[in-house]
Amino acid sequence: MVRGKTQMKKIENVTSRQVTFSKRRNGLLKKAYELSVLCDAEVGLIVFSPRGKVYEFSSRWYVRSMFICLEMFDCSLVPFRRFFGLFL
Numbered sequence: 001m002v003r004g005k006t007q008m009k010k011i012e013n014v015t016s017r018q019v020t021f022s023k024r025r026n027g028l029l030k031k032a033y034e035l036s037v038l039c040d041a042e043v044g045l046i047v048f049s050p051r052g053k054v055y056e057f058s059s060r061w062y063v064r065s066m067f068i069c070l071e072m073f074d075c076s077l078v079p080f081r082r083f084f085g086l087f088l
Contacts, residue, residue, distance in 0.1 A: 017050075025055060032057045 011017040025047055036043040036059035047055040 021049065025049075029055070029057050033059075 011020055028047065029045065032043045032045045035041050041059070043057065043059045045057040049055065
């Protein structure tokens with residue numbers, strides 16, 4: 001069975017948008033984990049939800065320490081949000 005191509009535009013239905021975000025976020029975190037294991041890569045991933053919640057993955061303790069520093073100084077997240085166009 002072939003899936004249709006997904007149109008890249010904002011999902012207008014709030015419930016569908018939240019479900020899609022949750023599924024794709026989980027898929028992205030899984031891919032980051034797989035990349036770190038299969039390729040022995042150092043991977044760090046930060047995902048901001050539409051409501052401002054932060055989800056993170058890190059493959060090494062020193063990458064995780066970067067996330068801890070960002071959480072301690074919430075203002076440090078502002079450059080990331082600006083870089084990715086997320087003005088929350």
